[in-house]
Amino acid sequence: MKYTIGIDVGGTNIAAGLVDENGIMVSIAGRKTCPPRPAEAYAEDMAELGRELVEKNGLFWEDVLWLGVGLPGTVNINKGALEYANNLGIVYAPLKEMLEKLLPCKIYLENDGDAAAWAEFLYGAGKGSRDFLMVTLGTGIGAGIIMNGKISRGVNYAAGEVGHMTIQFDGEVCSCGRRGCFEQYASASALVRQAKAMMKNDRNKDSLLWQLCSGNPEIVEGKQIFQAVREGDEKTKQVLEQYLGYLECGITNLINIFQPDILCIGGGISRAQDCLLEPLKELCSKHVYSRDSQVQTKIVPAKFYNEAGILGAALLGREGGICQ
Ligand SMILES: [Zn+2]
Incomplete structure (x- = not known):
């Protein structure tokens, strides 16, 4: 059995995983990111995590086909460089070369959103598709675009910034x-902001959300919003309906532009099938341009959630579906 290593570098944690030939994560390791630091320090940490995974699983580097890294920024894969990562404090670092000096294996770099989409495309929600989009609802809205089985990166490696598609002119x-960017209206953070605004305008404080967050709007999260909706709270329902309108607008735009076989929604709130995914599907089915065609884009939840970044990084050597 041969293995690959994936490393997902986030603003808080550097998470690494050993993945077998079947795409199963068999071992994990991690440490804190502690930004900002020089690129050499991050590279040293990544190399150590790689060594840790090899040693604790009783392997040799000959058993490892490659090590892939997903990075939160613009990754120039031709130069093997992280060109810009705001939350790591890095402006241009030739990480591929740095890691090749530290480790005896092939190195791949990729943007983290693209790596996550790659994992979903190969083994998760997008399995079996050819054109695939992953849209992640978090603090902002990120996306990974796979077209014809390949990651679509764009001329300056920043394709997929769908969160900055305008859905409200002059908004x-x-x-x-x-x-008026999509993520100002339809990210997970935007939903929470919209719910808080409703609470602050709710003079009688009779929305169930007040009870569910013990009178403190600052602690409201997606789960209380969905609970209030499930228990029939009218004011929270209105917030969610308006939010779904924004989300549907952006998702329908994406379907009209890309016509993917499958569009997967990631991020914690996408787990709320009844409150989020099902109504979203219903709205999109009424509005997409090709709504009368027999074949429709399938809208599905992500499969891997937090592990998608590590798994996708570990699978980077397989781009084009070819295992090298
Ligand atoms: Zn924007």
């Missing part, structure tokens, strides 16, 4: 400098 200001 709310976004950190990217534009207005």
Whole structure:
């Protein structure tokens, strides 16, 4: 049996996993990211995590086909460099070369969103598809685009910034400098903001959300919002309906542009099938351009959640479906 190693570098944790030929994660290791640090320090940590996985599983480097890394920033795969990662404090680091000096195996780098989509495409929600989109609802909205079985990166390796697609002309200001961006309205954080705004305007405080978060709007999260909706709270239902309208607008745009076989939704709130995925599917089916065609894009939840980044990084050597 041969193995590959995947490393997912986030703003808080560097998580690594040993993955077997069947795409099963058999062992994990990790440490804190502690940004900002020089690129050499991150590379040293990644190399140590790789060595740790090899040693604790009784393997030799000959058993490891490659090590892949998913990074939170712009990754130039031709140069093998992380060109920019705001939350790591890095502006240009030739990480591939740095890791090749530290480890006796082949190295792949990729943007973390693309790596996660790659895992879902090969073994998760997108298995069997050819054109696949993964849209992740978190603090912002990220995406990975797989077209014709290949990761679509764009001319400057920043394709898939779907969170910055305008859905409201001249709408709310976004950190990217534009207005009305999708993620200002339809990220998980946006849903929480919208619920908090409702609570603060709820003078009688008779929305069930007040009870569910013990009178403190600051602790409201997706799970209380969905619970309030399930228990029939009208005011929270209105918040969710408006949110679903925004989400549907962006998702329908994406379906119209890309026509993927499968579009998968990731992020913690996508687990709420009844409150989120099912109504979203219903709305999209009414609005997508090709709604009368026999074949429709399937909208499904992500399979791997937090593990997608590590798994996708470990599978990077397989791009194009070819195991090297
Ligand atoms: Zn924006």
